[in-house]
Amino acid sequence: MTPTQNGPPRIADHGLIGDLRTAALVALDGSVDWFCAPRFDSPSLFGALLDPDRGGRCRIRPAGFRGPARQMYFPDTAVLVTRFMTDEGTGEVVDFMPPGSEEDGVRRLIRMVRCVRGTLDFEVEVAPRFDYGRQDHSVHVVENGVVFDGGDTRLVLHVVREPGETPTSDVRADGRDVHAHVTLHAGQVRGIVLETGGSDRPRRVRVAEVEQAFHDTVRFWHGWLGHSTYRGRWREAVDRSAITLKLLTYAPTGAMVAAPTAGLPEQLGGERNWDYRYTWIRDASFGVSALLRLGFVEEAAAFTNWLGERYQQADGDDGPLRIMYRVDGSPDLPEEVLDHWAGYRGSRPVRIGNDAGGQLQLDIYGELLDGLHHAHRNGLRIGRRGWQALTSVVDWLSDNWDRPDEGIWETRDGRADFTYGRAMSWVAFDRALRLAQEQSLPAPVARWRAERDRVHQQVWSRGWDPRRRALVQRYGSDVLDSSLLRLAQVGFVAPRDPMWLDTLAAVERDLVVDSLVLRYDPSASPDGLRGDEGTFSLCTFNYVDALARAGRTGQARLVFEKMLTYANHVGLFAEEIGPTGGQLGNFPQAFTHLGLIDAAVTLDDALDRTGS
Template sequence: MTETTIAEHALIGDLQTAALVTTDGSIDWFCAPRFDSPSVFGALLDDERGGRFRVRPAGACASSQMYHPDTAVLITRFSGPDGIGEVVDFMPPCGTTATTEHRIARLVRCVRGRMTFEVVVAPRFDYGRRPHRALLVANGAVFTAPGTSIVLHAVREPGDEHLAEARVEGEDVHLRLALTAGQVRGVVLETDAAEPPREIRVAEFEDLFRATVDWWRAWLARSTYRGRWREIVARSAITLKLLTYAPTGGLVAAPTLGLPEQLGGERNWDYRYTWVRDASFSVSALLALGFAEEAARFGNWLGDRIREGHAGAGGPLAVLYRVDGTTDLREESLAHWSGYRGSSPVRIGNDAAGQLQLDIYGEALDSVFAADRAGFELSHRGWTALRAALDWLSEHWDQPEEGIWETRGGRKRFTYGRLMSWVAFDRGIRLATTHGRPAPVEDWTWQRDSIHGQLLARGWHRTRNAFVQHDTGDELDASLLRMPRTGFLPAKDPLWLSTLDAIQAGLVTDSLVYRYDPAASPDGLAGSEGTFSLCSFTYVDALARAGRLEEARTAFEKMLTYANHVGLYAEEIAPTGEQLGNFPQAFTHLALIDAAVTLDAALG
């Protein structure tokens, strides 16, 4: 059972896959060659059978962790009785062409005194289901399994043989690096390498480090954000970039799977895919920071999905896709893994792909509308596809669905799904009329107005004096905190303000917000969960739009205290303050950016 908590990790990546690094120098999560590929290192979910890549000093040492400023390059520092050292971890960014070759570079430096580092490379291919062989060679090591391999390159100088000890133990390779002040060595792990291990000189390694630093700083320099919370907003932007699959522009919800929403519970999902909802939200967040290219690339990804015409249970759009745009997401459990701190089952794949979630059409159209306002032109083919999606929605919006929270307790007429259907027609009408595009505007207007009337008649609960989760109960739902962002009602309309008050009283605890109450609104799953950080930041946004700036700023600053040591957030926060759920979660960092931008503007 793993002892390292979710929050004790940092993220590195190359824009096609990513790795999590613990505060004691262990990579205990890494999938290759893509985010959604089987794991190579998975100790995060099973300490004994998952595999890891560890670089840390021999003996007891204190550790701390930070990012090299304005980059995704990670520095883990160690201090012990004989010296101070550090491990610098990074993955050189890949281009937009999909590749199976990925590098994890681990630079090892002794800063003061002397320090001996221990290196353990213990891969477990295919979620630990595929055996492999380990072989030491002249300039490193080779790990081979059926259909795949990785190599370990040594970073050293001529005459270094006396500095290192190497041996094979079973399926693993162990190294020792004895360094004195000023010495720099390291290793580079490469997946599906075209060549055998080679000796990498320190100067070449440091050049690779500087090139990676320069790449990230050049990318971040494109940000136009000049608000009050630059450091945490920049870290969130870098995190979103790390979660973007460069060949397609799709944004994964998180790089992990199976991390629990409740310790010991069954709410353990695979988030290594691109949800239409999450990625659509990213457009407005990235445009607000000036990252137009990323927004445009997702727009192209979304356009491809609509043109393909999924035509499944959820209509022309699937709820989620693999990073390459395919929809083979059959859910299964890894019965041989114990799960994070005993939380099982550990699921791969995600059956939510086959659900009906009507809100995704509003989020998709809203992202296209935002891109249009930013000056991106929608092609004729793109418009034709959007029109077809809206025509489908005209026939299907008034039916029960699984909803934004992907419940498994039966379909309902969720208010949020109706709200976002209203957004879909509203944005389609605006796009058609602004650019004179052919469209059944009269029918779309009728649909939009019908939804508006239904929401006021059925979504509004007179006794609760609030908009509620669905039309057959009085339960509250934090997804409706997004209502003022949509324009459905003014942000200071009495109906919305009373809803905000109801959510504050029923779902908010000291700035932290629950999605809904599973006890009051059964979702088909056992157990409960923590507060949902997306909703907590959306709550800040809603307060700011309502003019309650003191409350908004206090809630925002409190939320910042729940970030981990390097500014990252998981999906949820437990009553103990512990981070829970998949990590880091794009949803949370998107909402943080939205809240910071809205609050900045409101504060002036």
């Protein structure tokens, strides 16, 4: 994907770095355009991605440089390298966040600046905006750096320099911002360290210290990725997806956020702009399964523990589980609008928080039980208390699976009888029965089996449209929905059953556009929101999975390979693909990278069986 040269960076013009507690997006122009601290769901310090004028940024680039630059990851790591080629020389900014060694409250973003050839004059701009730009701050330039004081939060800038150099004579305050220039010759390294939650006094940081932090961070990622068991045809894409999922994981609890961003639009100029910096039960359950397929048992165990805490603490008037939580397990996600922000390329409103957290989505119980069953089959067994709590959850579902809900796509036009939610209720009962049998655990087996069979009969009697010859989105409707592409993967249908193949063909006619897949057609199935959206990347990867299971391996491979061309320049995917091929929605999205992993492994297995 070619980087933009004029105007603000596009969504796809960014790479992701992080320290397993929060993350930052770094644009091709050398700007950190999004950074929240100390956690993913904390208020932003840099938010230029959503408002270039009022959001705040930290930019480092050669003076006068207007691009395009180049970006790459240091191989098999989350260390991002932005390279600048100019007439005066070649330089690079190496961005990373050392994981695992800091205290929980300390976040450290290191920007190491290097001149590779010639002589370059780098310009540095640091312009934080605290609390999404709502909190003013003061600036204090001191001997070894700068303190940006936002009251409750401080951002400390440590200058990287060699012993004997003048501390901060080249740093000047300009209102609420700081600017600096540094001239480097070939082989020289300098930079800055941005820190929150640590000391309020800038200190001298030597070049050797940041170089050691770089090597330690590279070693961490190489060691982590070395546990992957994937050796298939798409190793580069799968490895990048695995690293991205790890970056979206909050290490203290094991929870994975859906994306590190908020407010990025599903349609330019539209209102479908949501906050994804939280952990969905659905995503966490998929994460268990996908990471186990790659051999990451430790991460899957952490997710399983996080899920266990949620259902063991289950309460609520509308079901024992909420659909999403903060990374610490809190269900408090009040939604508000940042009226003072312009939004990404004018896409408003900019929302933080997420009112969908209070919705009823019955499919999450199927995904929860499916993830726990995958964990059990890989040696992560459920303890006595966990099973007792899970039994209560399944008992609740026995009484409530036949209720209208808001569905997997979190529609805001009221509840309906969604076919996918009912089918996933079948999955919940099926996996609960398997867990009880395989672990010889006490359970009301006869009741669960009866409810499982009732769900199955209802889906086929009410969810099947004989005129469309397909399973439809909701009972009484003839609208299709690509969430149903997962039904063969979870075992609700046989992957080559004629009725399932008819459903697959109907989805292809209505929702597939040159291999890309729409979630559903909002004009045919109103969802309570204005506007339209792009094709949904998770659904495209689910389409690959369904094709491979149906024996159409050649077509599955073509769709998969075409989908990979929509990744950005460093292999990352947002939630959706727009009509011109650009990325839309929050970025990068865990769901999409989970789908990529599942599709790659399923397709590899299918191709191996056919000798392709």
